[in-house]
Amino acid sequence: MNDSFEKTFTREHKELPQIENLKVFSNSKKLFELLSRLGMVQKGHFEYKGVTPEGKHLQGEYFFNIRKIPYSETFTALPKYYEQALLEFFPHQEIRKRLLFASVANGTNLFAPTLVAGMRARQKHHVADFPADLKEVSFECIGTEKRKGQIMLPEEYLSTCPGRWLVFIEDVCNNGTSAGELIDLAEQLRKEHGLAGYSILYLIHRGHKSVLKPKDNVFALSKVYAPSYPPDKIPLELQSVPLKPYSK
Numbered sequence: 730m731n732d733s734f735e736k737t738f739t740r741e742h743k744e745l746p747q748i749e750n751l752k753v754f755s756n757s758k759k760l761f762e763l764l765s766r767l768g769m770v771q772k773g774h775f776e777y778k779g780v781t782p783e784g785k786h787l788q789g790e791y792f793f794n795i796r797k798i799p800y801s802e803t804f805t806a807l808p809k810y811y812e813q814a815l816l817e818f819f820p821h822q823e824i825r826k827r828l829l830f831a832s833v834a835n836g837t838n839l840f841a842p843t844l845v846a847g848m849r850a851r852q853k854h855h856v857a858d859f860p861a862d863l864k865e866v867s868f869e870c871i872g873t874e875k876r877k878g879q880i881m882l883p884e885e886y887l888s889t890c891p892g893r894w895l896v897f898i899e900d901v902c903n904n905g906t907s908a909g910e911l912i913d914l915a916e917q918l919r920k921e922h923g924l925a926g927y928s929i930l931y932l933i934h935r936g937h938k939s940v941l942k943p944k945d946n947v948f949a950l951s952k953v954y955a956p957s958y959p960p961d962k963i964p965l966e967l968q969s970v971p972l973k974p975y976s977k
Contacts (some may be wrong), residue, residue, distance in 0.1 A: 891923035
């Protein structure tokens, strides 16, 4: 890891607010560096989609785009990190055997199935560094969708829920809005369709806002302090960096 990255990562993580009910992967530094090399993590001065009450776009130092990660890396490089994270976050074999993965509408519809397929392929072909403790995991990925502004699970997947532990594979935790929607969906599935439990698994957690307090765990493979600011409250060091305007 280069010195510049190490200093930046260490400084920003020392500033991180403590977020209740969030566990971070032990190898997060190495993964964050990989995501930076792959182009998902961009650093500069960016205008975000979110706006202030006055309608002005928020700004910040980081921009995250999961679509920048090549398909080949999602299928071959990232599964190793997720496998190790699954062992950390789900230490009990009885829960690991129940895991069911889900993509999140408008966020990880393409990423999650590719990632899970990569882990399933490593398991099937007995790749040397595939963890033996994950051999009983069924690497199955279902998809959520958005209907009338609400995240829903299509009817054809409801029969997969009884007794399973649903893991929502998310890209970035920005402000916790989708977390609230996922929690509502999971609680409904638990009540009406026998879901045993659920977790939210972020690739990157921006660390500046606390998500809602779910009854089960929220996990992050990496975390960086990346707050957003109103235009009149931009830090001095960021004001001198040229602004990249928001575009859809």
